[in-house]
Amino acid sequence: MATGKCCAPERRGTVSTGVPSxxxxxxxxxxxxxxxxxxxxxxxxxxxxLAALEAAAKSAQSAGDNAWMLVSAALVLMMTxxxxxxxxxxxxxxxxxxxxxxxxxxxxxxxxxxxAIAGYSLVFSEGSPFIxxxxxxxxxxxxxxPNTDYAATIPQGTFxxxxxxxxxxxxxxxxxxxxxxxKFSAMALFxxxxxxxxxxxxxxxxxxxxxxxxxxxxxxxxTFDFAGGTVVHITSGVSALVCALYxxxxxxxxxxxxxxxxxxLSTIGACLLWVGWFGFNAGSALGASGxxxxxxxxxxxxxxxxxxxWMAAEWLHxxxxxxxxxxxxxxxxxxxxxxxxxxxxxxxxxxIGAIAGVFCFxxxxxxxxxxxxxxxxxxxxxxxxxxxxxAILTGVFATNAINDTQIDGKVVALGLVDGNAGQILNQAxxxxxxxxxxxVGTWIILKIxxxxxxxxxxxxxxxxxxxxxxxxxxxxxxxx
Amino acid sequence: xxxxEAIIQPFKLEDVKEALKNIGVDGMTITEVRGHGRQxxxxxxxxxxxxxxxxxxxxxxxxxxxDTRLDEVLDTITSAARSGKIGDGKIFVCEVGExxxxxxxxxxxxAL
Numbered sequence: 001m002a003t004g005k006c007c008a009p010e011r012r013g014t015v016s017t018g019v020p021s022x023x024x025x026x027x028x029x030x031x032x033x034x035x036x037x038x039x040x041x042x043x044x045x046x047x048x049x050l051a052a053l054e055a056a057a058k059s060a061q062s063a064g065d066n067a068w069m070l071v072s073a074a075l076v077l078m079m080t081x082x083x084x085x086x087x088x089x090x091x092x093x094x095x096x097x098x099x100x101x102x103x104x105x106x107x108x109x110x111x112x113x114x115x116a117i118a119g120y121s122l123v124f125s126e127g128s129p130f131i132x133x134x135x136x137x138x139x140x141x142x143x144x145x146p147n148t149d150y151a152a153t154i155p156q157g158t159f160x161x162x163x164x165x166x167x168x169x170x171x172x173x174x175x176x177x178x179x180x181x182x183k184f185s186a187m188a189l190f191x192x193x194x195x196x197x198x199x200x201x202x203x204x205x206x207x208x209x210x211x212x213x214x215x216x217x218x219x220x221x222x223t224f225d226f227a228g229g230t231v232v233h234i235t236s237g238v239s240a241l242v243c244a245l246y247x248x249x250x251x252x253x254x255x256x257x258x259x260x261x262x263x264x265l266s267t268i269g270a271c272l273l274w275v276g277w278f279g280f281n282a283g284s285a286l287g288a289s290g291x292x293x294x295x296x297x298x299x300x301x302x303x304x305x306x307x308x309x310w311m312a313a314e315w316l317h318x319x320x321x322x323x324x325x326x327x328x329x330x331x332x333x334x335x336x337x338x339x340x341x342x343x344x345x346x347x348x349x350x351x352i353g354a355i356a357g358v359f360c361f362x363x364x365x366x367x368x369x370x371x372x373x374x375x376x377x378x379x380x381x382x383x384x385x386x387x388x389x390x391a392i393l394t395g396v397f398a399t400n401a402i403n404d405t406q407i408d409g410k411v412v413a414l415g416l417v418d419g420n421a422g423q424i425l426n427q428a429x430x431x432x433x434x435x436x437x438x439x440v441g442t443w444i445i446l447k448i449x450x451x452x453x454x455x456x457x458x459x460x461x462x463x464x465x466x467x468x469x470x471x472x473x474x475x476x477x478x479x480x
Numbered sequence: 481x482x483x484x485e486a487i488i489q490p491f492k493l494e495d496v497k498e499a500l501k502n503i504g505v506d507g508m509t510i511t512e513v514r515g516h517g518r519q520x521x522x523x524x525x526x527x528x529x530x531x532x533x534x535x536x537x538x539x540x541x542x543x544x545x546x547d548t549r550l551d552e553v554l555d556t557i558t559s560a561a562r563s564g565k566i567g568d569g570k571i572f573v574c575e576v577g578e579x580x581x582x583x584x585x586x587x588x589x590x591a592l
Contacts, residue, residue, distance in 0.1 A: 257531040259524065318525040328527060365528020378527060 058153075061287075062146075065153040068288035069162055075279025076165035080172050081105050083276050086269025087327070088176055091377045094261040095465025096180045097475035103175035103187060107168045110188060114195055115164045122200040123163065124150065129212035129220065132204045136160075149209045149217060151286040162283060163203075170199055170232045176379030177240035178455075180258075181250050181462050184470045186453040190445055197441040198239060202434055203231045213430050216407060223430035224398050224414065224423070226295065227284035229339025229391040230434040237384020238438035240375060246446045247455055249374035251462050263323055270327035274303055277334045281341035294402050295341040299334065302341075302353030306333020309357030317365065325361070328382065332360035335386035336393070343398035343414060352393050360386050388431055395427035481576040481589060482550050486541040487513065488561040488569040493539050499560035500543075505553060507592065508543040519567035538569060544576050546589055 085104035092100045111119070120136050124147070127133035136142050139160065147156040171191045178187070205211040206225050213230075215222040225231060252258065260266060281299040285292035310329025311321040336356035337349055344352065364381035375381060398415030406412075413420040449455055456462070461469035468474060488496060493510070500508065514535040521534030545553050554571060562568055581591040 254529070257533075259526060259531060314525070314528070318528065318530070320525070322525065324526055361528070369528070 062153045065151075065287040065289075066155065066158055068292065069151075069154050069158045069283060069286065072279035072283025073158070073162040073165050075276045076162070076169065076283065077108065077276075079273050079276035079280065080165070080169045081108050083269050083272035084169065084172050086265045087273060087331075088179060088266075088269070088377050090262040090265030090267075090269060091176075091260045092180050093258060093465070094476060095467055095474075097261060097265075097467065098473060099184070099466035099470050100175065100179045102184070102471065103179065103182075104172045106188065107172040107191065110191060111168045111171065111195060112164060114192065115167050119167055119195060119200055120160050120163065122196075123167075123203040123208050124160075126209050127204070129210060130205060131201050132208050150207075153287055159286070162286075163207075166228055166232055166280075167195060167199055167203070170228075170236045171195060173232070173236035173379055173383050174240045174243060176377030176383075177244040177375045178247055179376040180466065181247060181376075181456050182466075183454060183457050184466075186449045186455045189453060190449045190455075193445045193448065194239065194442065197445055198235050198438055199231070202235050202437055205433065206231050206430070213433065216405060221426055221429050222407070222423075223391075223426050224343055224394050225339045225391065225430065226342035226394075226403075227281045227338045229335075229387045229394065230430050233335050233338060233383040233387025234391065234431060234434040235438045237380045237382070237387050238435050239442040240379035241373070241384060242439055242442040243446065244373050244375040244380065246443070246450075250376065251459055253374045254369075254372075260324065267323055267327055270331055274330055274334065277303070277338075281338060285342055291342055291403060297346055298341045298344055298349035299337055301346055301349045302333040302337030302356070303330045304333070305350045305353030306330060306336070306357035306360075309354045310361045311357075313358050313361040314365070317361075328364070328378070329357040329361070332356045332382050332386045335360075335383055336390035338387070339390045340394040340397060343394055343403045345397070345399060345402055348393075348397035348417075352390060352397065355393070356386050356389055359389055391427050391431050392424060395424035398423065481544050481579060481592070482547060483542065483544050483574050483576045484550075484553060484557070484571060485573075486557050486561065486569065486571045487515065487538050488541065488557075489563065489567060490537055490539045492561045492563070492568075496541065496557055496560045499556045500553070503552060503556050505543065505545070505549075505556075508541055511540045511542070513538050513540045517567075517570065536567070544579060544592055546592065 081104055085101040088104060089097045089101040116139055118134075118137060120139060120142065121134055122132045125133040125135035142156045142160050144155045144157065146152050146154055147159060150156075151159045171194055174194070175187070182190075205213045205219075206223065208214065209217040211217070211219055213219050213221050213223040213225075215224055223230070250258065277299055278296050282292040282296035285295055307326045307330040310332060311325045314325040315321040333353035333356050336352050337344075340349070340352055360382050363385040364375075364378040368375060368378070368381055394415065396416045399418050400411050400414050403414065404411050415423050446455060457466065457469060486496070490512070497508075500506075514537055516534050516536055519536065521532055521536055524531045524533055541557070543553075550573070554573070557571060578587065579589070579591040580587055
């Protein structure tokens with residue numbers, strides 16, 4: 001009965017205590033109607049009644065928004081575990097399934113602690129254009145009251161936990177590039193440093209008040225990134241490429257067959273990602289609004305279109321449409337629509353997805369082998385490439401017919417379709433900053449971790465598998 | 481005594497077992513193996529990365545029979561395991577020097 005707590009106290013006072021609170025509203029409404037019918041309210045002060053009505057309406061909206069946002073937060077967490085853990089876990093060889101799932105799971109614990117202690121403050125409190133301040137350190141003052149800068153209708157605690165889930169999944173996405181060869185200790189240190197050096201600054205620049213790229217809250221270069229195209233997918237995707245280049249190829253790549261050990265797990269994981277993405281994108285409306293619906297619709301359409309175009313591309317290219325192709329395409333479409341989801345109409349969303357499916361297929365099937373880097377699970381090919389595509393296309397298709405959030409008190413033209421061609425340049429600048437930050441930041445962190453701990457496991461350990469050598473257990477003890 | 485090694489298609493396993501049972505052969509050892517002869521493998525493609533899978537799953541029968549029954553058993557296996565396509569497998573026959581029943585020490589054909 002948590003929602004009962006946000007019922008307007010005025011209404012609650014009209015009924016006796018001892019009645020179950022869920023009936024209180026009904027009784028209050030019936031009593032109110034009776035009172036109106038008998039004219040008993042005629043004597044009440046109209047101003048007081050209006051104030052009570054406003055308070056009741058506000059609390060009802062808050063209850064609705066908060067419910068959706070808490071569900072969204074849970075959905076986004078579900079994307080990391082079990083979604084990403086299963087998706088990536090199935091794509092590696094049997095001997096590395098647990099270590100790969102661990103790369104996702106550990107984020108749920110590690111980044112949560114970092115976010116609570118410092119991350120939220122460094123992203124969302126006011127600071128410089130590049131990084132937030134220390135106002136909310138240790139979640140000081142982050143509780144039931146809304147933070148009106150970001151989401152006026154939900155408790156700041158909800159906003160904080162929702163944003164936390166984004167910080168969790170982002171370093172998890174990078175793990176696709178270093179899977180099957182990274183040392184666990186080095187991975188944990190890398191992640192800890194990475195969120196401070198790359199994620200927190202980028203998230204502050206795009207979403208934090210006063211951030212350099214923030215379109216609504218005082219940014220000097222306005223970029224549109226509804227749910228994290230630059231913040232989540234470009235940073236993670238580009239960092240993934242840097243990791244793949246730095247770590248080098250897996251033993252045996254590409255001569256030995258390195259096949260996914262269970263596309264069944266991967267398919268379950270990808271479908272969980274698809275569902276969780278509704279929390280990721282539609283939740284980024286920060287309320288149970290029409291905008292959330294628009295983002296939900298755009299998200300779903302893009303995923304579907306991209307699944308079809310990736311499969312069609314590989315059907316033409318390799319002769320058969322595959323399950324792996326279908327789920328890879330869906331994820332590519334979801335990545336590409338992420339920055340655009342709360343800005344574009346349904347048909348542009350279909351188009352963005354359709355382009356993303358073919359583009360990302362080309363990236364992983366052709367470009368990767370052209371350059372010969374070993375991005376084990378294609379974190380760069382899907383998230384880096386798809387994220388960049390989506391960020392640019394947001395500048396093309398963003399329209400105030402979908403998102404009429406005002407800038408400086410007035411509705412403005414958003415993307416090219418609204419007549420604001422310059423937005424594409426702003427989007428490109430946003431992409432450029434994300435790429436540079438990810439490349440430089442990740443490279444420096446890798447160097448530090450390599451000196452302190454060594455990034456890669458020994459060759460023998462790699463051949464034996466990370467599950468046994470890093471964690472002392474196996475994923476499948478079928479004889480047990 | 482002869483040892484028969486028959487490498488056959490996995491989907492013919494039940495047919496061959498049934499046929500051998502019908503002619504009274506009830507001792508055999510079966511292993512799941514992988515290999516290839518003239519049969520080409522197949523291609524698998526994961527995100528554009530092609531792998532040729534040329535070691536294909538097969539089933540290997542091993543049994544020891546009396547010399548007098550050899551032809552009958554070979555004919556039975558051959559006809560039961562045949563689908564007429566490439567990949568049906570091969571049968572090899574060799575001499576066996578000795579056979580011992582561990583339970584009671586029987587030797588030779590008495591141990592079969």
